[in-house]
Amino acid sequence: MYKQVYIVDDDEISVFLTEVTLAEEKFAMAYQTFLDPQQALQNLRDSLKGNSMEQVPDIIFLDINMPGMSGWEFMEALAPYQAHLQDKSSIYLLTSSIYPEEMDRAGKHPLLKGFLQKPLSESTIQQLKEQAYQTDDCSLA
């Protein structure tokens, strides 16, 4: 089970759905939701620098189409922390987009683990959980 999960999305219904689905699957111990991507970025930076008590999240679900800052801009802002983030957090785009160009772009991004489509399905969640166990195994060995 993951310890900490961020959900970054301005669409409240979508956030509600993601939270409910993840909770049902007992995906993580704690979920933190950000309707404002700037706020998520601030929290993430603080925890990376050790400025706060909060843990760096294991998983970040990131929407693309948000006011003020798009998912892509969010990723650009994270670029300076790439080395830090790479083994601590897995970032997934969680979007309603079915735009092929964006899928391609996500595949090429070094920090992005995947491109997930809304609504989040149980099978997707299962796959993500399996990955978590695999990393756990590795750390035990």
Place this chain on the structure above:
Amino acid sequence: MNLHAPEFYHALANKSTELVLVTDPNGTIKFAGQSAHPLLGYQVSDLLETRSLDYIHPNDLPLSRQALQHVQQENSVQLPHFRVKKSNGEWCWLDCTVTNMLQHEQVQGMVINAKDITDIKNSKLLIKEQAAHLEHIVESITEPFFALDIAGRYTFMTRACAAFLGRDREELLGQVIWEQYPDSIGSVFYTRCHEVSRTNIAAHFEEIHVVNGEAKSLLISIYPRHDGITVQFSDNTDRRKQLKQLEKLSLVASRSTNSVIITNREARIEWVNDGFTRLTGYTLAEASGKKPGELLQKHDKNREDKLRFRKKLMAGKPFSEEVLNYKKSGEKVWIMMEITPVLNEAGEIEYFVAIQSDITEKKETEASLLKLTDELYMQNRDLEEFAYILSHNLRAPVANALGLAKLIKKVDKDTPAHAHALDKLHHSVHRLDDVIRDINQLLSVRESSRAFVPEKILLKDLCQEVLVTFEEELRRSEARVSLAMEEHCTLLSNRAYLSSILQQLISNALKYRAPDRQLHLQIKAENGPSGCTITLSDNGTGMSMQLVQHQLFKLYKRFHPGISGKGLGLFLVKTQVEALGGKVEIKSKLNIGTKVKINLSTVHV
């Protein structure tokens, strides 16, 4: 008077203003008249018993000696002019006669009479020098000229002139021109020569004369003098020949639609063909002496273009250029100019030959193609935007609805969670409907923009109409609105669009007002040279232009996380302004305010 008294002659010799000396056969001075003192500065006593030849300048001595040998008995000899030394060391020129009177029983000596001619000698020298100087000046002029007296006799001629005529200068001087060149009688030159000496007014003309057996085209100038006339001329034959050749050349093209211009090296028109007149409406007489640019271009050509064009001309290589010209009638015409410089043997530019063809039709086709490309590009861009909208904005509520539907199946029907999910599902479907309506609205703006009938709109009335719909909200927020526009500022435009644009912008100003200060919205309208400009400025929250400038007008782009909005407004404003043939521009500063400027071109005024 006693002619026989010796005192008479003595006095005569002594008082004469001329120098009178008498020497013995060896040249020793035996008598000197008293004028020796005023003339040469010597006392008479100083001169006696001295040798007369000792006073003569060494350079003049040989000639004087030679002359003296010829002094025969009882004979007088005029000596060549010579210099003698005065008592103060200066030299003085003398004109001297020696008379042999050795056999004369009373005199028994050589009698010398001399006059001081220094002043005459010097002034002659000066005149000679000045004449030589003048001749140098005159001869330095390569253009031939000569002078005639009133009777038509040559009084002066430059070497260049003699060389050109192929005659000996000395032979011609003093001869009457009309006898030397009888063929010229009756020519323009002949007539003008007489006219100039009669009227004292200079004449300039060109005429063909046979010189040295060759026909030459001469540019002749005749200037009056008090004692005759001066004629200056230059050979224009080569230039004439070239022009003739060029005329022949352009004759080939004169029947075609092409227009041909021949200019001199300063790019001033010397000749144009009929094609030029057909194309531009200007005749040769009207165009002659002018630069093609002065004639055919208005002031709309900028300096840089002119400089660039000049540089090309001066390069001395053929080039072509497309230019916008104006006919005499004011009509615009696009011209393709092919310019060929004609160089002389020294490689300098002599003429320019420009062949012009009318490419207006081609230009218009190009322009319409460009417009078509532009439209296609816009449509393509719109399509891409639509693909994005479909994948994000249309699919977002669908994705939500799908998720909720799945959730509802799992949740117990009678729990609050069920009702909650159902409520959200309802909301999602509504949003889906909204997006579909938005898309429909946008599509309809684009469709109808292709053909709308403009109507006359009183801008102030329209603004007030729109403001009325915000009355309640304006009152509640205690906003201040000021209208600054002329009472009769009228636009020929689409009322529905203009109203929708104002509605959207006023709504934005209200929505994004700063929470800590009273909203002040200013709506201004001005009629300028580039059309009507409507400006809406507020003191609201504003935006950081650096962050938003590339996305401001994009569909479904939003910049204020705390405030509801779909990101449709400005996109719609832009679409509608563009449909009206206008431009919209936004300037904003975070926490200061926003200024929206809409420019509608004059066509709509």
